[in-house]
Protein backbone atom coordinates (compact mmCIF):
# COMPACT_ATOMS: atom_id res chain seq x y z
CA UNK A 1 0.00 0.00 0.00
CA UNK A 2 1.23 3.46 -0.84
CA UNK A 3 -0.17 5.42 2.08
CA UNK A 4 3.14 7.18 2.38
CA UNK A 5 3.90 9.05 -0.75
CA UNK A 6 0.83 10.20 -2.59
CA UNK A 7 -0.05 13.83 -3.09
CA UNK A 8 -3.62 14.43 -2.07
CA UNK A 9 -6.02 17.32 -2.16
CA UNK A 10 -7.83 18.31 1.04
CA UNK A 11 -11.58 18.49 1.41
CA UNK A 12 -12.13 20.32 4.65
CA UNK A 13 -15.23 19.96 6.83
CA UNK A 14 -16.07 21.09 10.34
CA UNK A 15 -16.91 19.36 13.61
CA UNK A 16 -19.57 16.69 14.16
CA UNK A 17 -19.93 15.55 10.55
CA UNK A 18 -22.72 13.00 10.84
CA UNK A 19 -23.47 9.74 9.09
CA UNK A 20 -26.77 11.03 7.70
CA UNK A 21 -24.72 13.56 5.71
CA UNK A 22 -22.20 10.91 4.62
CA UNK A 23 -24.82 8.28 3.72
CA UNK A 24 -28.27 9.88 3.40
CA UNK A 25 -31.15 7.67 4.56
CA UNK A 26 -33.22 8.10 1.43
CA UNK A 27 -30.55 6.27 -0.59
CA UNK A 28 -29.65 3.60 1.96
CA UNK A 29 -31.56 0.95 0.05
CA UNK A 30 -29.72 1.80 -3.18
CA UNK A 31 -26.43 0.31 -4.47
CA UNK A 32 -23.25 1.91 -3.14
CA UNK A 33 -22.42 3.76 -6.36
CA UNK A 34 -25.71 5.62 -6.20
CA UNK A 35 -25.56 6.17 -2.43
CA UNK A 36 -22.00 7.49 -2.77
CA UNK A 37 -23.11 10.01 -5.39
CA UNK A 38 -25.20 11.67 -2.63
CA UNK A 39 -22.42 11.57 -0.03
CA UNK A 40 -22.30 14.91 1.87
CA UNK A 41 -24.84 16.56 -0.42
CA UNK A 42 -26.74 18.20 2.46
CA UNK A 43 -23.55 20.07 3.40
CA UNK A 44 -21.48 20.24 0.19
CA UNK A 45 -23.57 19.51 -2.91
CA UNK A 46 -20.52 19.47 -5.22
CA UNK A 47 -18.45 17.04 -3.11
CA UNK A 48 -19.29 13.66 -4.65
CA UNK A 49 -19.06 15.01 -8.18
CA UNK A 50 -15.71 16.74 -7.70
CA UNK A 51 -13.53 14.49 -5.55
CA UNK A 52 -10.58 12.81 -7.22
CA UNK A 53 -9.13 9.44 -6.25
CA UNK A 54 -6.61 9.84 -3.46
CA UNK A 55 -8.12 13.03 -2.07
CA UNK A 56 -8.16 13.32 1.72
CA UNK A 57 -11.21 14.30 3.74
CA UNK A 58 -10.29 16.50 6.68
CA UNK A 59 -12.69 16.75 9.59
CA UNK A 60 -12.79 18.45 12.96
CA UNK A 61 -14.00 16.81 16.15
CA UNK A 62 -16.17 13.69 16.27
CA UNK A 63 -16.10 12.91 12.56
CA UNK A 64 -18.70 10.30 11.55
CA UNK A 65 -20.96 10.67 14.55
CA UNK A 66 -24.42 9.14 14.53
CA UNK A 67 -25.49 5.94 12.91
CA UNK A 68 -23.60 2.63 12.77
CA UNK A 69 -24.23 2.46 9.01
CA UNK A 70 -20.86 1.58 7.54
CA UNK A 71 -21.96 2.97 4.19
CA UNK A 72 -20.78 6.31 5.64
CA UNK A 73 -17.21 5.03 5.32
CA UNK A 74 -17.92 2.84 2.32
CA UNK A 75 -19.24 5.82 0.32
CA UNK A 76 -15.99 7.72 0.91
CA UNK A 77 -13.95 4.70 -0.08
CA UNK A 78 -16.14 4.21 -3.14
CA UNK A 79 -15.45 7.80 -4.20
CA UNK A 80 -11.75 7.00 -3.99
CA UNK A 81 -10.98 8.98 -0.85
CA UNK A 82 -7.49 7.94 0.27
CA UNK A 83 -7.89 8.69 3.96
CA UNK A 84 -9.92 10.65 6.47
CA UNK A 85 -7.91 12.83 8.82
CA UNK A 86 -9.81 14.32 11.72
CA UNK A 87 -9.21 15.88 15.10
CA UNK A 88 -11.23 12.99 16.51
CA UNK A 89 -13.59 10.30 15.25
CA UNK A 90 -16.86 8.89 16.50
CA UNK A 91 -15.98 5.40 17.72
CA UNK A 92 -18.26 3.38 15.47
CA UNK A 93 -17.19 5.27 12.34
CA UNK A 94 -13.53 4.78 13.21
CA UNK A 95 -13.96 1.03 13.54
CA UNK A 96 -16.09 0.86 10.37
CA UNK A 97 -13.56 2.82 8.33
CA UNK A 98 -10.64 0.57 9.28
CA UNK A 99 -12.79 -2.56 8.89
CA UNK A 100 -13.54 -1.44 5.33
CA UNK A 101 -9.91 -0.63 4.60
CA UNK A 102 -10.38 3.15 4.70
CA UNK A 103 -7.57 4.81 6.60
CA UNK A 104 -8.74 7.05 9.48
CA UNK A 105 -6.05 9.11 11.18
CA UNK A 106 -6.30 11.43 14.16
CA UNK A 107 -4.50 14.75 13.97
CA UNK A 108 -4.76 17.54 16.55
CA UNK A 109 -3.92 20.24 14.05
CA UNK A 110 -6.49 19.81 11.32
CA UNK A 111 -7.27 23.50 11.82
CA UNK A 112 -4.08 24.20 9.84
CA UNK A 113 -5.45 22.71 6.66
CA UNK A 114 -7.47 24.74 4.17
CA UNK A 115 -9.79 23.53 1.42
CA UNK A 116 -7.76 22.38 -1.58
CA UNK A 117 -4.37 22.25 0.19
CA UNK A 118 -1.95 19.66 -1.15
CA UNK A 119 -1.24 17.04 1.52
CA UNK A 120 1.11 14.11 1.88
CA UNK A 121 0.19 11.57 4.54
CA UNK A 122 2.59 9.17 6.19
CA UNK A 123 0.19 7.21 8.37
CA UNK A 124 2.78 4.79 9.71
CA UNK A 125 5.24 7.51 10.63
CA UNK A 126 2.45 9.71 11.93
CA UNK A 127 3.10 12.82 9.85
CA UNK A 128 0.72 14.79 7.66
CA UNK A 129 2.65 17.21 5.51
CA UNK A 130 0.72 20.23 4.36
CA UNK A 131 2.72 20.92 1.21
CA UNK A 132 0.79 24.06 0.30
CA UNK A 133 1.45 25.71 3.65
CA UNK A 134 4.85 24.14 4.20
CA UNK A 135 4.11 22.61 7.62
CA UNK A 136 4.37 19.06 8.95
CA UNK A 137 1.50 18.16 11.26
CA UNK A 138 1.94 15.31 13.74
CA UNK A 139 -0.71 12.54 13.62
CA UNK A 140 -1.50 9.70 15.97
CA UNK A 141 -0.30 6.51 14.30
CA UNK A 142 -2.96 3.84 13.79
CA UNK A 143 -2.30 0.96 16.27
CA UNK A 144 -0.22 -1.74 14.49
CA UNK A 145 -2.85 -4.50 14.82
CA UNK A 146 -5.37 -2.24 13.08
CA UNK A 147 -2.89 -1.03 10.49
CA UNK A 148 -2.27 -4.67 9.56
CA UNK A 149 -5.98 -5.04 8.92
CA UNK A 150 -6.18 -1.85 6.84
CA UNK A 151 -3.21 -2.99 4.80
CA UNK A 152 -4.88 -6.34 4.21
CA UNK A 153 -7.77 -4.33 2.72
CA UNK A 154 -10.02 -4.47 5.78
CA UNK A 155 -11.59 -7.01 8.11
CA UNK A 156 -12.95 -9.39 5.49
CA UNK A 157 -9.62 -10.15 3.77
CA UNK A 158 -8.15 -10.38 7.28
CA UNK A 159 -10.78 -12.97 8.29
CA UNK A 160 -10.29 -14.83 5.03
CA UNK A 161 -6.81 -15.69 6.24
CA UNK A 162 -8.36 -17.16 9.39
CA UNK A 163 -11.12 -19.12 7.68
CA UNK A 164 -9.33 -19.83 4.44
CA UNK A 165 -12.22 -18.35 2.45
CA UNK A 166 -14.28 -20.16 -0.13
CA UNK A 167 -12.38 -22.19 -2.71
CA UNK A 168 -13.09 -20.78 -6.10
CA UNK B 169 -10.15 -1.03 44.35
CA UNK B 170 -13.61 -2.18 43.27
CA UNK B 171 -14.25 -2.39 39.53
CA UNK B 172 -16.85 -0.39 37.63
CA UNK B 173 -19.76 -2.29 36.08
CA UNK B 174 -18.24 -1.99 32.60
CA UNK B 175 -14.96 -3.50 33.74
CA UNK B 176 -16.69 -6.32 35.61
CA UNK B 177 -18.67 -7.32 32.51
CA UNK B 178 -15.64 -7.06 30.22
CA UNK B 179 -13.54 -9.08 32.64
CA UNK B 180 -16.14 -11.83 32.54
CA UNK B 181 -16.50 -11.74 28.74
CA UNK B 182 -12.76 -11.57 28.05
CA UNK B 183 -11.47 -13.68 30.91
CA UNK B 184 -8.97 -10.96 31.80
CA UNK B 185 -9.01 -8.18 34.34
CA UNK B 186 -7.52 -5.66 31.94
CA UNK B 187 -7.12 -1.94 32.64
CA UNK B 188 -8.64 0.89 30.59
CA UNK B 189 -6.72 1.36 27.35
CA UNK B 190 -5.76 -2.30 26.99
CA UNK B 191 -7.13 -4.25 24.05
CA UNK B 192 -8.99 -7.47 24.86
CA UNK B 193 -11.06 -9.99 22.92
CA UNK B 194 -14.51 -10.67 24.31
CA UNK B 195 -16.88 -13.59 23.79
CA UNK B 196 -20.22 -12.22 22.60
CA UNK B 197 -23.33 -13.39 24.46
CA UNK B 198 -25.81 -11.90 22.00
CA UNK B 199 -25.69 -10.25 18.59
CA UNK B 200 -28.68 -8.23 17.44
CA UNK B 201 -29.17 -7.15 13.83
CA UNK B 202 -31.90 -5.44 11.82
CA UNK B 203 -33.02 -5.43 8.20
CA UNK B 204 -30.81 -2.55 7.09
CA UNK B 205 -27.38 -3.47 8.48
CA UNK B 206 -28.21 -7.16 8.93
CA UNK B 207 -28.66 -10.05 6.52
CA UNK B 208 -28.42 -8.00 3.32
CA UNK B 209 -24.95 -6.82 4.36
CA UNK B 210 -23.56 -9.77 6.33
CA UNK B 211 -24.73 -12.58 4.04
CA UNK B 212 -22.26 -11.86 1.20
CA UNK B 213 -19.39 -11.59 3.71
CA UNK B 214 -20.21 -14.87 5.46
CA UNK B 215 -20.51 -16.52 2.06
CA UNK B 216 -17.13 -15.17 1.06
CA UNK B 217 -15.69 -16.61 4.27
CA UNK B 218 -17.56 -19.86 3.72
CA UNK B 219 -19.08 -19.91 7.23
CA UNK B 220 -22.48 -19.57 8.90
CA UNK B 221 -23.38 -17.88 12.19
CA UNK B 222 -21.36 -19.17 15.13
CA UNK B 223 -24.41 -19.78 17.33
CA UNK B 224 -27.93 -19.31 15.96
CA UNK B 225 -29.37 -19.12 19.49
CA UNK B 226 -27.30 -16.04 20.25
CA UNK B 227 -28.54 -14.05 17.28
CA UNK B 228 -31.64 -11.82 17.29
CA UNK B 229 -32.99 -10.43 14.03
CA UNK B 230 -35.69 -7.76 13.95
CA UNK B 231 -37.04 -5.92 10.92
CA UNK B 232 -37.75 -2.25 11.55
CA UNK B 233 -35.90 0.10 9.17
CA UNK B 234 -37.48 -0.77 5.82
CA UNK B 235 -40.87 -1.42 7.41
CA UNK B 236 -43.47 -1.46 6.01
CA UNK B 237 -42.23 -2.40 2.54
CA UNK B 238 -43.25 0.19 -0.01
CA UNK B 239 -41.48 -0.75 -3.23
CA UNK B 240 -39.57 -3.45 -5.07
CA UNK B 241 -36.30 -2.83 -3.25
CA UNK B 242 -37.69 -2.86 0.26
CA UNK B 243 -39.63 -6.01 -0.56
CA UNK B 244 -36.45 -7.62 -1.84
CA UNK B 245 -34.61 -6.66 1.37
CA UNK B 246 -37.34 -8.21 3.54
CA UNK B 247 -37.44 -11.39 1.46
CA UNK B 248 -33.68 -11.73 1.67
CA UNK B 249 -33.83 -11.21 5.45
CA UNK B 250 -36.50 -13.89 5.91
CA UNK B 251 -34.71 -16.40 3.69
CA UNK B 252 -31.37 -15.88 5.40
CA UNK B 253 -32.83 -16.23 8.90
CA UNK B 254 -34.39 -19.51 7.82
CA UNK B 255 -31.22 -20.79 6.19
CA UNK B 256 -29.23 -20.00 9.34
CA UNK B 257 -31.91 -21.59 11.59
CA UNK B 258 -32.24 -18.40 13.65
CA UNK B 259 -35.27 -18.75 15.90
CA UNK B 260 -35.22 -15.29 17.41
CA UNK B 261 -36.62 -13.54 14.37
CA UNK B 262 -39.09 -10.69 14.87
CA UNK B 263 -40.66 -9.64 11.62
CA UNK B 264 -42.32 -6.24 11.75
CA UNK B 265 -42.76 -6.53 15.52
CA UNK B 266 -41.28 -3.13 16.28
CA UNK B 267 -37.93 -1.42 16.74
CA UNK B 268 -35.03 -3.78 17.53
CA UNK B 269 -33.93 -1.93 20.69
CA UNK B 270 -37.38 -2.32 22.20
CA UNK B 271 -38.25 -5.75 20.82
CA UNK B 272 -35.01 -7.41 21.98
CA UNK B 273 -35.46 -6.71 25.71
CA UNK B 274 -39.24 -7.07 25.53
CA UNK B 275 -38.77 -10.67 24.33
CA UNK B 276 -36.46 -11.39 27.24
CA UNK B 277 -33.12 -11.51 25.46
CA UNK B 278 -31.21 -9.12 27.72
CA UNK B 279 -30.01 -9.88 31.23
CA UNK B 280 -27.61 -8.17 33.61
CA UNK B 281 -23.94 -8.97 33.05
CA UNK B 282 -24.31 -9.91 29.39
CA UNK B 283 -21.85 -8.71 26.74
CA UNK B 284 -23.76 -7.86 23.56
CA UNK B 285 -23.32 -6.16 20.23
CA UNK B 286 -25.97 -4.68 17.96
CA UNK B 287 -25.84 -3.67 14.33
CA UNK B 288 -27.20 -0.25 15.19
CA UNK B 289 -25.80 2.80 16.93
CA UNK B 290 -28.54 2.89 19.57
CA UNK B 291 -27.52 -0.53 20.84
CA UNK B 292 -26.38 0.98 24.17
CA UNK B 293 -30.12 0.88 24.99
CA UNK B 294 -29.43 -2.63 26.30
CA UNK B 295 -27.25 -1.06 28.99
CA UNK B 296 -30.42 -0.19 30.89
CA UNK B 297 -30.52 -3.89 31.81
CA UNK B 298 -27.02 -3.89 33.23
CA UNK B 299 -25.65 -5.45 30.05
CA UNK B 300 -22.63 -4.12 28.13
CA UNK B 301 -24.09 -3.48 24.68
CA UNK B 302 -22.74 -1.38 21.85
CA UNK B 303 -23.28 -0.67 18.18
CA UNK B 304 -21.04 -1.84 15.35
CA UNK B 305 -21.17 -1.72 11.55
CA UNK B 306 -22.16 -4.58 9.30
CA UNK B 307 -18.68 -5.79 8.32
CA UNK B 308 -17.65 -5.99 11.95
CA UNK B 309 -20.96 -7.72 12.70
CA UNK B 310 -20.18 -10.29 10.04
CA UNK B 311 -16.92 -10.89 11.88
CA UNK B 312 -18.83 -11.40 15.15
CA UNK B 313 -21.33 -13.72 13.48
CA UNK B 314 -18.47 -15.75 12.05
CA UNK B 315 -16.34 -15.95 15.19
CA UNK B 316 -18.53 -15.14 18.21
CA UNK B 317 -15.98 -12.62 19.42
CA UNK B 318 -14.90 -9.00 19.08
CA UNK B 319 -11.94 -6.87 20.15
CA UNK B 320 -12.41 -3.93 22.41
CA UNK B 321 -10.28 -1.31 24.06
CA UNK B 322 -11.22 -1.54 27.73
CA UNK B 323 -13.04 1.74 28.30
CA UNK B 324 -12.76 4.24 31.06
CA UNK B 325 -15.94 4.77 33.03
CA UNK B 326 -17.60 8.17 32.93
CA UNK B 327 -19.99 8.22 35.86
CA UNK B 328 -22.96 10.55 35.56
CA UNK B 329 -24.80 10.93 38.81
CA UNK B 330 -28.22 12.52 39.00
CA UNK B 331 -29.09 13.50 42.54
CA UNK B 332 -32.58 14.45 43.73
CA UNK B 333 -35.72 13.63 41.79
CA UNK B 334 -36.95 14.79 38.41
CA UNK B 335 -39.76 17.29 38.67
CA UNK B 336 -43.25 16.72 37.33
CA UNK B 337 -43.22 16.78 33.51
CA UNK B 338 -39.45 16.22 33.19
CA UNK B 339 -38.03 12.97 31.83
CA UNK B 340 -34.97 10.94 30.87
CA UNK B 341 -35.12 12.55 27.43
CA UNK B 342 -34.74 16.01 28.96
CA UNK B 343 -31.72 14.77 30.92
CA UNK B 344 -30.06 13.46 27.79
CA UNK B 345 -30.64 16.61 25.72
CA UNK B 346 -29.18 18.53 28.63
CA UNK B 347 -26.15 16.20 28.83
CA UNK B 348 -25.49 16.35 25.06
CA UNK B 349 -25.49 20.13 25.27
CA UNK B 350 -23.41 20.31 28.43
CA UNK B 351 -20.83 17.63 27.57
CA UNK B 352 -21.00 17.72 23.76
CA UNK B 353 -21.77 15.06 21.19
CA UNK B 354 -18.36 13.56 21.92
CA UNK B 355 -18.58 13.99 25.69
CA UNK B 356 -18.77 10.22 26.05
CA UNK B 357 -15.37 9.88 24.27
CA UNK B 358 -16.36 6.37 23.13
CA UNK B 359 -15.94 5.22 26.73
CA UNK B 360 -18.46 3.54 29.04
CA UNK B 361 -20.98 5.99 30.49
CA UNK B 362 -22.63 4.81 33.69
CA UNK B 363 -25.73 6.53 35.03
CA UNK B 364 -26.43 6.46 38.75
CA UNK B 365 -27.88 8.47 41.61
CA UNK B 366 -31.26 8.78 43.28
CA UNK B 367 -33.05 10.10 40.20
CA UNK B 368 -31.87 7.15 38.10
CA UNK B 369 -32.67 4.63 40.82
CA UNK B 370 -36.20 6.01 40.93
CA UNK B 371 -36.71 5.46 37.19
CA UNK B 372 -38.70 2.62 35.68
CA UNK B 373 -36.95 0.52 33.03
CA UNK B 374 -38.34 2.34 29.96
CA UNK B 375 -36.94 5.65 31.23
CA UNK B 376 -33.61 3.98 31.96
CA UNK B 377 -33.67 2.69 28.38
CA UNK B 378 -34.00 6.27 27.13
CA UNK B 379 -30.91 7.28 29.14
CA UNK B 380 -28.88 4.35 27.85
CA UNK B 381 -30.20 4.79 24.29
CA UNK B 382 -29.08 8.39 23.94
CA UNK B 383 -25.58 7.52 25.09
CA UNK B 384 -25.17 7.18 21.32
CA UNK B 385 -25.74 10.94 21.00
CA UNK B 386 -23.30 11.53 23.82
CA UNK B 387 -20.67 9.59 21.90
CA UNK B 388 -20.18 6.87 24.52
CA UNK B 389 -19.49 3.32 23.43
CA UNK B 390 -22.08 2.06 25.86
CA UNK B 391 -24.40 3.47 28.51
CA UNK B 392 -24.90 1.41 31.62
CA UNK B 393 -27.25 1.36 34.55
CA UNK B 394 -26.46 -1.07 37.34
CA UNK B 395 -29.04 -3.78 37.89
CA UNK B 396 -31.18 -3.35 40.99
CA UNK B 397 -34.61 -4.32 42.33
CA UNK B 398 -36.32 -2.37 39.53
CA UNK B 399 -34.39 -4.38 36.92
CA UNK B 400 -35.15 -7.66 38.68
CA UNK B 401 -38.86 -6.91 39.00
CA UNK B 402 -39.11 -5.84 35.36
CA UNK B 403 -37.38 -9.00 34.13
CA UNK B 404 -39.52 -11.16 36.42
CA UNK B 405 -42.57 -9.50 34.82
CA UNK B 406 -41.27 -10.62 31.43
CA UNK B 407 -40.79 -14.14 32.75
CA UNK B 408 -36.99 -13.86 32.56
CA UNK B 409 -35.00 -15.55 35.29
CA UNK B 410 -32.03 -13.30 35.91
CA UNK B 411 -29.39 -12.96 38.56
CA UNK B 412 -28.61 -9.33 39.34
CA UNK B 413 -25.87 -10.18 41.84
CA UNK B 414 -22.57 -8.63 40.89
CA UNK B 415 -24.05 -6.47 38.14
CA UNK B 416 -25.18 -3.48 40.16
CA UNK B 417 -23.71 0.01 40.52
CA UNK B 418 -20.83 0.08 42.97
CA UNK B 419 -20.51 3.53 44.52
CA UNK B 420 -17.00 2.63 45.68
CA UNK B 421 -15.72 1.60 42.26
CA UNK B 422 -12.87 3.38 40.54
CA UNK B 423 -14.05 5.70 37.77
CA UNK B 424 -11.99 7.96 35.52
CA UNK B 425 -14.47 10.83 35.18
CA UNK B 426 -17.45 11.84 37.28
CA UNK B 427 -20.21 14.40 36.85
CA UNK B 428 -22.93 15.25 39.31
CA UNK B 429 -26.16 17.00 38.32
CA UNK B 430 -29.26 17.88 40.28
CA UNK B 431 -32.31 16.33 38.62
CA UNK B 432 -34.75 18.44 40.62
CA UNK B 433 -33.38 21.64 39.05
CA UNK B 434 -33.83 20.49 35.45
CA UNK B 435 -36.65 22.03 33.38
CA UNK B 436 -37.92 20.34 30.19
CA UNK B 437 -35.35 20.69 27.39
CA UNK B 438 -35.78 21.26 23.67
CA UNK B 439 -32.95 20.79 21.14
CA UNK B 440 -33.03 23.12 18.15
CA UNK B 441 -31.98 22.05 14.64
CA UNK B 442 -29.65 20.37 13.72
CA UNK B 443 -28.13 18.78 16.80
CA UNK B 444 -29.21 17.16 20.07
CA UNK B 445 -26.48 19.32 21.59
CA UNK B 446 -28.43 22.50 20.75
CA UNK B 447 -30.69 22.20 23.76
CA UNK B 448 -32.06 24.89 26.05
CA UNK B 449 -34.93 25.25 28.51
CA UNK B 450 -38.30 24.80 26.83
CA UNK B 451 -39.30 28.36 27.71
CA UNK B 452 -36.89 29.72 25.10
CA UNK B 453 -38.76 28.21 22.16
CA UNK B 454 -42.14 29.91 22.45
CA UNK B 455 -42.01 31.31 18.92
CA UNK B 456 -41.60 27.92 17.23
CA UNK B 457 -44.72 26.63 15.49
CA UNK B 458 -44.34 23.06 14.25
CA UNK B 459 -46.60 21.64 11.56
CA UNK B 460 -45.58 18.06 12.31
CA UNK B 461 -45.35 16.50 15.76
CA UNK B 462 -43.77 13.04 15.71
CA UNK B 463 -44.01 10.66 18.63
CA UNK B 464 -41.85 7.75 17.56
CA UNK B 465 -38.55 5.86 17.76
CA UNK B 466 -36.82 3.56 20.20
CA UNK B 467 -36.02 6.72 22.15
CA UNK B 468 -39.49 8.18 22.46
CA UNK B 469 -42.40 5.85 21.70
CA UNK B 470 -42.26 3.08 24.29
CA UNK B 471 -45.39 2.35 26.31
CA UNK B 472 -44.37 4.75 29.07
CA UNK B 473 -43.73 7.47 26.48
CA UNK B 474 -47.17 6.91 24.99
CA UNK B 475 -48.72 7.08 28.46
CA UNK B 476 -47.00 10.38 29.10
CA UNK B 477 -48.12 11.85 25.77
CA UNK B 478 -51.67 10.67 26.42
CA UNK B 479 -51.73 12.68 29.63
CA UNK B 480 -51.86 15.94 27.68
CA UNK B 481 -53.80 14.59 24.70
CA UNK B 482 -56.67 13.16 26.71
CA UNK B 483 -59.78 15.21 26.08
CA UNK B 484 -57.87 17.62 23.81
CA UNK B 485 -57.48 17.99 20.04
CA UNK B 486 -54.37 18.55 18.00
CA UNK B 487 -54.15 22.21 16.93
CA UNK B 488 -55.33 23.27 13.49
CA UNK B 489 -52.38 23.18 11.09
CA UNK B 490 -50.48 20.51 13.04
CA UNK B 491 -50.28 16.83 12.07
CA UNK B 492 -49.58 14.51 14.98
CA UNK B 493 -47.98 11.23 13.94
CA UNK B 494 -47.59 8.41 16.45
CA UNK B 495 -45.45 5.36 15.68
CA UNK B 496 -45.44 3.17 18.81
CA UNK B 497 -42.10 1.42 19.34
CA UNK B 498 -43.42 -2.14 19.20
CA UNK B 499 -46.49 -4.14 18.30
CA UNK B 500 -46.69 -5.51 21.82
CA UNK B 501 -46.57 -2.05 23.32
CA UNK B 502 -49.23 -0.87 20.87
CA UNK B 503 -51.47 -3.68 22.08
CA UNK B 504 -50.82 -2.79 25.70
CA UNK B 505 -51.54 0.87 24.91
CA UNK B 506 -54.77 -0.16 23.21
CA UNK B 507 -55.83 -2.14 26.28
CA UNK B 508 -55.17 0.88 28.46
CA UNK B 509 -57.25 3.13 26.20
CA UNK B 510 -54.21 5.16 25.15
CA UNK B 511 -54.55 4.45 21.44
CA UNK B 512 -58.15 5.71 21.64
CA UNK B 513 -56.89 8.92 23.24
CA UNK B 514 -54.51 9.45 20.30
CA UNK B 515 -57.21 8.75 17.76
CA UNK B 516 -59.72 11.07 19.43
CA UNK B 517 -57.10 13.79 19.58
CA UNK B 518 -56.74 13.50 15.80
CA UNK B 519 -53.40 11.69 15.61
CA UNK B 520 -52.45 9.48 12.71
CA UNK B 521 -51.06 6.13 13.84
CA UNK B 522 -48.10 4.75 11.92
CA UNK B 523 -46.67 1.20 11.94
CA UNK B 524 -44.38 0.16 14.79
CA UNK B 525 -41.08 0.70 13.03
CA UNK B 526 -38.31 3.26 12.62
CA UNK B 527 -40.56 5.28 10.31
CA UNK B 528 -39.63 8.90 9.81
CA UNK B 529 -36.86 8.75 12.43
CA UNK B 530 -34.58 6.87 10.03
CA UNK B 531 -35.74 8.72 6.92
CA UNK B 532 -35.50 5.40 5.03
CA UNK B 533 -39.15 5.09 4.08
CA UNK B 534 -41.54 6.80 1.73
CA UNK B 535 -42.82 9.03 4.53
CA UNK B 536 -40.31 11.85 4.98
CA UNK B 537 -40.40 15.50 6.00
CA UNK B 538 -41.02 17.83 3.10
CA UNK B 539 -39.00 20.94 2.31
CA UNK B 540 -39.43 23.65 4.90
CA UNK B 541 -41.32 21.49 7.41
CA UNK B 542 -40.99 22.47 11.04
CA UNK B 543 -41.23 19.38 13.22
CA UNK B 544 -41.08 18.57 16.91
CA UNK B 545 -40.03 15.02 17.56
CA UNK B 546 -39.55 12.60 20.43
CA UNK B 547 -36.70 10.89 18.53
CA UNK B 548 -32.98 11.02 19.36
CA UNK B 549 -31.45 12.84 16.39
CA UNK B 550 -32.20 15.97 14.40
CA UNK B 551 -29.23 16.04 12.04
CA UNK B 552 -29.75 18.08 8.91
CA UNK B 553 -31.72 16.11 6.33
CA UNK B 554 -32.03 12.95 8.44
CA UNK B 555 -35.82 12.86 8.56
CA UNK B 556 -36.37 14.37 5.14
CA UNK B 557 -35.50 17.40 3.09
CA UNK B 558 -32.33 19.23 4.26
CA UNK B 559 -34.42 22.39 4.65
CA UNK B 560 -36.71 20.75 7.23
CA UNK B 561 -36.23 21.92 10.80
CA UNK B 562 -36.47 19.32 13.55
CA UNK B 563 -36.74 20.19 17.23
CA UNK B 564 -36.29 17.41 19.78
CA UNK B 565 -38.22 17.11 23.00
CA UNK B 566 -39.70 14.58 25.39
CA UNK B 567 -42.86 12.74 24.36
CA UNK B 568 -44.72 15.07 26.73
CA UNK B 569 -43.25 18.21 25.19
CA UNK B 570 -44.00 16.85 21.71
CA UNK B 571 -47.63 16.13 22.57
CA UNK B 572 -48.04 19.52 24.26
CA UNK B 573 -46.71 21.31 21.19
CA UNK B 574 -49.12 19.35 19.00
CA UNK B 575 -52.05 20.57 21.07
CA UNK B 576 -50.86 24.16 21.48
CA UNK B 577 -49.64 24.60 17.89
CA UNK B 578 -46.37 25.95 19.27
CA UNK B 579 -43.64 24.77 21.57
CA UNK B 580 -44.76 25.40 25.13
CA UNK B 581 -43.76 24.32 28.59
CA UNK B 582 -45.66 21.02 28.83
CA UNK B 583 -46.05 21.45 32.58
CA UNK B 584 -48.70 24.09 31.87
CA UNK B 585 -50.90 21.33 30.49
CA UNK B 586 -50.64 18.78 33.29
Ligand code: SF4
Pocket residue numbers: 232267268269288290464465466467525526529530547548
Ligand atom coordinates in the same frame (compact mmCIF):
# COMPACT_ATOMS: atom_id res chain seq x y z
S1 SF4 C 1 -36.18 4.37 15.75
FE1 SF4 C 1 -34.66 5.80 14.95
S2 SF4 C 1 -33.02 5.82 16.45
FE2 SF4 C 1 -34.27 3.99 16.86
S3 SF4 C 1 -33.30 2.32 15.72
FE3 SF4 C 1 -34.87 3.20 14.40
S4 SF4 C 1 -33.81 4.74 13.15
FE4 SF4 C 1 -32.48 4.26 14.91
